[in-house]
Amino acid sequence: MRKGFTRSFLFAASLAGGLMSQGALAADKVTYQLDWLPGGDKSPVYVGVQQGFFEAEGLEVSIASGRGSTDAITKIATGQADIGSADIGALMAAKAQDDSLPVKAVYSIFNQAPHAFFTLKKNGIAELTDIDGKKVATSPFTSSNAFLPLVLKGNGLAEDAVKLTKADPGALGPMLMNGGTDAIIAWVTNIALFADQAKATGNELVVLPWSDAGLELYSSSVVASDKFLSERPDVAKRFMRAFDKSLKFTHDNPRKAAEDLHSMVPEVDVDVVTAQIGDTMKLVVNSVSDRDGLGALTEERVALTWDWVAQAEKLEKGVLNPETVIDRDLLEAL
Amino acid sequence: MTESATNRSFVQLAGVGHRYDPNPDIPPAITGINLDIRRHEFVAVVGPSGCGKSTLLRMIAGLLKPSEGSVSVFGKEVDGPRDDVGIVFQKPTLLPWLTVRKNVLFPLKHKYGRYGREDEKRADELLAMAGLETFANKMPDELSGGMQQRVGIVRALLLNPDILLMDEPFSALDAMTREQIGFDLLKIWQENPKTVLFITHSISEAVLLADRVLVMSKRPGTVLEMVSVDLPRPRTTHTISNPHFGKLTERLRKHIYEPEVA
Amino acid sequence: MSLKLPDGKAGRFLLTAAPWLFFLALIVLWELVCQVFSLPEYVLPAPSAIVDAFFNVEFSRWMTHLWATLRVALMGFVVSILVAIPIAIAMMRSELLSRTLYPLLVVIQSTPVVAVAPLIIVLMGSDDPSRVLITCLLTFFPLVVSTATGINETPAELIELSRSLDAPTRRETWQIRIPYAIPHIFSGLRVAITLAIIGAVVAEFVAAEEGLGYFIQFSTSFFRIPQAFAGLFFLAVVSLLLFKSVQWAQQIFFPWSLPRK
Numbered sequence: 001m002r003k004g005f006t007r008s009f010l011f012a013a014s015l016a017g018g019l020m021s022q023g024a025l026a027a028d029k030v031t032y033q034l035d036w037l038p039g040g041d042k043s044p045v046y047v048g049v050q051q052g053f054f055e056a057e058g059l060e061v062s063i064a065s066g067r068g069s070t071d072a073i074t075k076i077a078t079g080q081a082d083i084g085s086a087d088i089g090a091l092m093a094a095k096a097q098d099d100s101l102p103v104k105a106v107y108s109i110f111n112q113a114p115h116a117f118f119t120l121k122k123n124g125i126a127e128l129t130d131i132d133g134k135k136v137a138t139s140p141f142t143s144s145n146a147f148l149p150l151v152l153k154g155n156g157l158a159e160d161a162v163k164l165t166k167a168d169p170g171a172l173g174p175m176l177m178n179g180g181t182d183a184i185i186a187w188v189t190n191i192a193l194f195a196d197q198a199k200a201t202g203n204e205l206v207v208l209p210w211s212d213a214g215l216e217l218y219s220s221s222v223v224a225s226d227k228f229l230s231e232r233p234d235v236a237k238r239f240m241r242a243f244d245k246s247l248k249f250t251h252d253n254p255r256k257a258a259e260d261l262h263s264m265v266p267e268v269d270v271d272v273v274t275a276q277i278g279d280t281m282k283l284v285v286n287s288v289s290d291r292d293g294l295g296a297l298t299e300e301r302v303a304l305t306w307d308w309v310a311q312a313e314k315l316e317k318g319v320l321n322p323e324t325v326i327d328r329d330l331l332e333a334l
Numbered sequence: 335m336t337e338s339a340t341n342r343s344f345v346q347l348a349g350v351g352h353r354y355d356p357n358p359d360i361p362p363a364i365t366g367i368n369l370d371i372r373r374h375e376f377v378a379v380v381g382p383s384g385c386g387k388s389t390l391l392r393m394i395a396g397l398l399k400p401s402e403g404s405v406s407v408f409g410k411e412v413d414g415p416r417d418d419v420g421i422v423f424q425k426p427t428l429l430p431w432l433t434v435r436k437n438v439l440f441p442l443k444h445k446y447g448r449y450g451r452e453d454e455k456r457a458d459e460l461l462a463m464a465g466l467e468t469f470a471n472k473m474p475d476e477l478s479g480g481m482q483q484r485v486g487i488v489r490a491l492l493l494n495p496d497i498l499l500m501d502e503p504f505s506a507l508d509a510m511t512r513e514q515i516g517f518d519l520l521k522i523w524q525e526n527p528k529t530v531l532f533i534t535h536s537i538s539e540a541v542l543l544a545d546r547v548l549v550m551s552k553r554p555g556t557v558l559e560m561v562s563v564d565l566p567r568p569r570t571t572h573t574i575s576n577p578h579f580g581k582l583t584e585r586l587r588k589h590i591y592e593p594e595v596a
Numbered sequence: 597m598s599l600k601l602p603d604g605k606a607g608r609f610l611l612t613a614a615p616w617l618f619f620l621a622l623i624v625l626w627e628l629v630c631q632v633f634s635l636p637e638y639v640l641p642a643p644s645a646i647v648d649a650f651f652n653v654e655f656s657r658w659m660t661h662l663w664a665t666l667r668v669a670l671m672g673f674v675v676s677i678l679v680a681i682p683i684a685i686a687m688m689r690s691e692l693l694s695r696t697l698y699p700l701l702v703v704i705q706s707t708p709v710v711a712v713a714p715l716i717i718v719l720m721g722s723d724d725p726s727r728v729l730i731t732c733l734l735t736f737f738p739l740v741v742s743t744a745t746g747i748n749e750t751p752a753e754l755i756e757l758s759r760s761l762d763a764p765t766r767r768e769t770w771q772i773r774i775p776y777a778i779p780h781i782f783s784g785l786r787v788a789i790t791l792a793i794i795g796a797v798v799a800e801f802v803a804a805e806e807g808l809g810y811f812i813q814f815s816t817s818f819f820r821i822p823q824a825f826a827g828l829f830f831l832a833v834v835s836l837l838l839f840k841s842v843q844w845a846q847q848i849f850f851p852w853s854l855p856r857k
Contacts, residue, residue, distance in 0.1 A: 037817045064722060065805055071714070080721055170816045170824075174639045193819050201636055266657055267814055395760050415762045423753040431775050431852045444771055445761040473852055 027060040028235045033084030035072035035220070037065050038265040040276020041189040042085065043257045044109075048246035050260035057238035063264075068141065070094070076225045077103050082232075083224040083239060085109060087143055088302075088325070089309040091223055096310075096320040102226035104327040107240060107295040109247070110219035110283040112211040115144040115151075118176060118194050119183040121204040128155050128213045134182035136162040139169040144185045146312035147215060154214045177201045188283065192275030217305040218297065219283070229327060240330040244295060251281050295334070297326050344373040344529050345394060345497065349403035351554075352389050362401070363389045364555035369548065373496075374527040378540035381550030381558075382590065387533045389555070391499050394531060395419050407497065417445065420490030420528075422500040426482035428474040428489075435461065435470040438489050445493075453492075460488045463522055480511035487519065491526060498528045505535060512536075513571075516543055520569060537586045541579060542569055549589045559589055641822035646829065649822035661827075662834065664807035668724060668796040669838075672731025673789055679732065680739035681781070685769060687740075688747045705737040709795065713802045722803035730802075731795030735788040742784025746777025779853040782846045789842050793835045808834070 034042050045063055048054045054061045064081055066072040069090035075081050088105045095101050117136070119125045125134065128151070138145055149159040162183075167175060172184040177197055186194065188209055198205040222243065229236055250257040258273035285294070292298050306322035309315070347369040353362035364386035371377050379387050392398040393405050396416045405412045428437045438457040442449040461467050464484045474482055483503060490498060504512045516539060523530060534540050540547045541563055549558040563582060565573055573579055602610065623643050629635070630642035637645050687694040713730050720726040750773050758768040797809030804810040808831045815824035846853060 037814050039817065064803075065810075067714075067802060071803075074718055075722070078718055080718075170638075170819060170821070173819055174636070177636065178639065197636070197638060197819065266654065267811065268818070272818060392756075395756075397756055397759055415760050417760070417762055419760060421753075421757060421760055423757075425751070425753065427751050427753045427757070429754075429772070429775065431778070431850070440771075441757075441761055444758060444763045444767055447767065475852070 027055070027058050028232070028238075030054075030059050030061045030083065030235060030239055031081040032061055032063050033066055033072045033075050033081035033086075034063060035066045035069045035084065035086045038063075038261060038268065039189075040258065040261070040268075040273040041220070041280040043261045043273065043277055044243065044246040044250045045085075046261045046264050047250050047257045048242050050263060051246065051249060053242040053245045053249075054239070057242045059235065059239055059242065061239070069143070073101075073103055073223065076223060077101055079225065079227065081225075082228040083222060083236070085220055086223045088218045088221040088223070088305060089143060089312070091221070091325050092306055092309045092320060092322060093313045093315065095325045096313075096315050103223050103325075104226060104229065105218075105221045105223050105297060105325055106229070106236075106327050106330045107222035107243070108218045108297050109221055109295070110280075111288040111292070111296070111301070112219065112283045112286060113147070113209070113215040113217055114187040114189055114219055114283055115147055115185060115210045115215065116188045117183045117208040117210075118186050118191075119206045119208070120176065120198060121206050123182050123206075125183055125206065125208070128208050128210075129157065131183060131208075132157055132161045134162055135165065136183045136185060137165050137167050137172055137175050137181040138185040139172060140166045142169075142185065144187075144210075147210065147308065148185065150308065150311055151210050151213055151215055173197045177203065189276055189280045191279045192272065215308065216301070217308045218301060221297075222295075224327075224330075229329070233329070236330055237333045241334060244334055247284065247294065250277060251285050254278055254281070295331060297328060297331065299323065302326055343370040344375070344408060345369070345371040345531070346406050346409075347390075347393075347403065348406075350390075350393065350400045350405060351402040352386070352393065352398065352400050361554040363553065364550075365402075366556055367403070369557065369560075371529055371531065374529055376523065376530045376532065376543060376545045377548060378532045378534055378544035378546075379548045379550060380534060380537055380540050380586065380590065381555065382552050383535075384553055385550045386553065386555030387550060388501055390550075391421075391501050391531060391533055394497065395421060395499055417493065418495050419497045419499055420493065420495040422483075422486050422490045422498070422503045424502045424505055426474070426479070426486040428482055428485055430474055433471050433473060434466065434477070434485055437474060437485055438492055440489060441492050457488075457492060460491055461485075463525065464488050464518065478511075480507050480515055483507060484515060484518065487522065491522070491528075494526075496529060498523075498530045500530065500532045502533050502535060504539070512539070517570070519543065520567075524568065537583050537590070538574070538579075541565070541582045541586065542573060547586060549586060561586060561589075638819055638821045641825050645822040646825045649820070650826040650830070653823065653826070658830065661806055661808045661811045662830070664804070665793065665796045665800065665809060665831070666834070668727040668731055668799060668807070669789075669792040671724070671728045672735055672795055673792040675728060676732045676736035676739055676788060676792075677785070680736040680784075681743050684740050684743035684747060684777075685774070687744055688773070689765075689769075701737060701740060704733060707733075709733050710798055713798055717799075717803045727796060727799035727804070730799040731792050734791045734795040734798075738787045738791065739781070739784045742780045742787075743777055746780025747773045749780070750776040778850050782842065782850070782853065785842050786839055789838045790835050793831065793838065797831065 032045050036042070038046070045061070049061055049063070064075070066075065066084070069086040072084050072086040073091055073094055076084050088108070091103060091105055117125070117128070117131060125131055148164070152159055152161050165181065172186060173194055175181045176184045176194070188207060191205070191207055195205045222240070224236060254277040255270070255274045257277055258270045261273055262268050262270050288301075289296070292301070302322050306320065307317065310317045310320075347367050350367045351362050351365040353360070367390065379390065381387055389398065393400050394407070394412065396412045396414050399413070407416070429440060432440065435454070435457055436443075438461060439449050439453060442453055458467065458470060461470055464487065466481060466484060466488070469477060469481065474485070477485065486503070504515055507515065520543060532540070532543060544563055547561045547563060549561065550556065551558045561582065565576060565578060565582075627643045630640060641649070683697065687697060709730060712733065716726050716729055720729065754772050755768065758772055796807065800807040800809030801813055808827055812824045812827040812831070815821075815827060
């Protein structure tokens with residue numbers, strides 16, 4: 001009797017195990033390509049993995065770090081990844097140069113420009129026009145550089161109103177703190193990091209976001225390969241459903257999100273990442289998202305984005321219909 | 335040809351010449367050399383630098399084909415590398431990664447890929463004959479230059495060749511060592527008779543060691559004279575003080591430095 | 597003016613201790629400069645801050661990153677040995693091959709690997725094979741050159757000896773030429789092993805999820821300069837140990853190839 005019980009138990013267990021492993025086998029594999037190293041601004045996808053949002057959609061998501069938007073777009077275009085994050089401006093510029101680029105934006109993460117001037121209170125730059133004639137440091141490859149002349153012009157300054165020097169991203173903070181430069185160009189996602197450095201040297205950080213100065217555009221977005229969208233539309237839909245959920249969760253629980261990132265990337269510091277998420281979410285959830293909805297890619301703002309990008313990259317506006325880099329099917333299916 | 339071999343002519347060079355450069359404006363290295371070496375004869379070759387002494391040696395070893403004339407050994411024309419010659423070079427050229435014994439055995443290892451107990455015994459006997467038995471397991475760089483060169487000679491003897499070709503073997507050694515190793519060579523040669531062709535820069539060394547001394551001219555190298563050394567054997571340090579030794583070296587010196595007068 | 601070492605034991609001790617003492621003095625000076633001028637650590641972290649940062653990272657994380665870098669570096673190193681030495685031998689045997697390959701090798705060598713690395717990642721994916729290839733591109737040229745140089749420096753007399761014995765070319769290569777090239781091969785290996793680490797780090801800068809190069813890049817992206825320095829020093833120590841290991845291997849397996857003291 002007892003023996004029979006054990007046997008039937010084992011049988012049931014193996015059956016269940018078989019079913020479960022079959023379930024695991026059936027999970028759809030998706031590779032998500034980041035456009036930079038893991039950090040607070042990249043945490044939603046890690047949240048999706050850790051909170052089981054992807055698993056619930058029957059997805060097995062692996063995450064690869066990247067080295068810039070162009071790198072991420074290239075890897076997605078060549079099939080090394082299915083979907084990922086990249087600057088929509090970089091995608092438009094790439095598409096303008098190569099019409100056959102098989103990558104489309106499917107969801108906006110930042111609906112605001114992340115670029116900003118960072119300065120110290122003692123430097124006396126209280127608003128953007130005060131930057132006139134000041135020394136400004138920036139890193140050599142940031143997309144911000146292309147927008148700088150437009151921002152200056154938009155605020156009634158000459159395109160060469162600032163004395164620009166280029167330096168390694170890691171050197172910008174130190175340069176600002178020790179007076180090597182009056183201001184630096186950086187992303188608002190790093191406000192907390194720079195504020196800490198300022199505090200450590202007895203200074204107060206002042207941030208002048210370019211979005212306040214008229215730079216209205218989409219920035220970091222979810223982009224996917226045409227192949228992924230056309231061959232596995234259902235997987236793509238499920239992925240975006242989980243991603244959308246992850247983004248909301250990240251916004252509502254920044255500390256939890258930071259812990260999720262930390263458990264997959266132990267090098268990150270939970271406090272730092274929590275602060276980064278706080279800064280980042282201002283680019284995600286704001287008046288624009290209140291009006292259009294989270295992740296939206298409105299025709300009007302896409303056109304506006306291309307206007308800025310075309311000007312910044314000195315491209316003819318007519319070389320690209322910006323709508324050709326957009327695929328709204330996934331947004332509509334949410 | 336077999337006739338000349340029985341005629342006690344063991345190594346025979348007939349009208350041998352060689353040019354490295356086909357350009358006729360450049361004189362050949364050696365030209366018109368006729369030479370007969372008897373079996374177990376010790377022949378020394380002297381001559382100015384670049385007179386083609388080494389070329390001669392390499393042609394007998396079969397490493398170089400004469401452009402004119404022919405070289406034959408024991409009545410057979412030499413037409414490729416032959417394994418019945420042992421070569422001793424100016425530098426000992428021992429293999430630094432092998433012990434002295436293994437260096438001596440190297441020709442077997444290299445030619446056949448292996449060697450046996452018997453061969454090892456023979457190597458040890460040869461080393462003992464050269465007074466090197468206690469150094470068999472040492473590495474070459476633990477030996478002095480003179481000892482290294484002795485190992486080089488022993489290595490050349492391993493395959494018991496009929497002909498020993500020595501290309502200025504002692505020129506890198508100091509004078510004292512040089513004299514001693516010369517006598518050692520004679521001792522080895524007397525115990526294992528070989529036909530020896532010994533190239534040297536030193537006239538007194540040639541006279542001290544050889545049965546006959548071949549004097550070569552400047553480039554293009556030809557035979558100026560063949561001098562028989564009728565000094566009694568065994569040769570010792572006393573040989574050097576023999577007045578005839580002085581006369582012979584004097585005569586050779588004249589040939590080299592004032593060939594026209596001679 | 598000349599500095600004279602004290603005789604005997606004291607002199608020998610000073611000779612071995614000098615580099616360490618110098619290094620120690622540098623560290624102390626560094627620490628003092630940081631303390632006295634109270635430099636913020638993102639400008640120049642003090643050695644004490646670097647040590648702190650080192651121990652703040654979990655040991656197992658260090659090992660994960662170390663293994664990732666070491667794996668790629670050693671695979672690249674071994675693959676380039678397996679490629680470079682046969683190429684060097686083949687080039688020695690065939691004048692035609694040598695003339696055909698040499699310009700190509702020089703072109704590969706003079707192409708900055710940093711510039712080619714992203715292309716390799718795009719073509720071959722961002723997994724170990726790409727990283728190993730990037731490493732190989734850096735390491736294999738010095739190996740080919742040193743092996744070829746060694747092989748060509750075999751004394752001509754030994755080649756004549758081999759020919760006079762009428763031995764097969766294969767034995768001439770293996771019993772004479774290759775052993776003669778050993779000292780040169782090892783000087784090539786010493787250069788190659790440190791280049792292998794550099795290659796692995798370059799590859800990690802382009803695409804990686806772990807490794808010491810990735811760790812340094814990652815630390816910098818969070819402006820954690822002391823942590824980046826800790827990674828850098830760890831990398832330097834690993835590199836030094838690998839360099840020493842090559843020397844030890846030569847001492848153990850080929851003692852004759854080192855100059856006798």
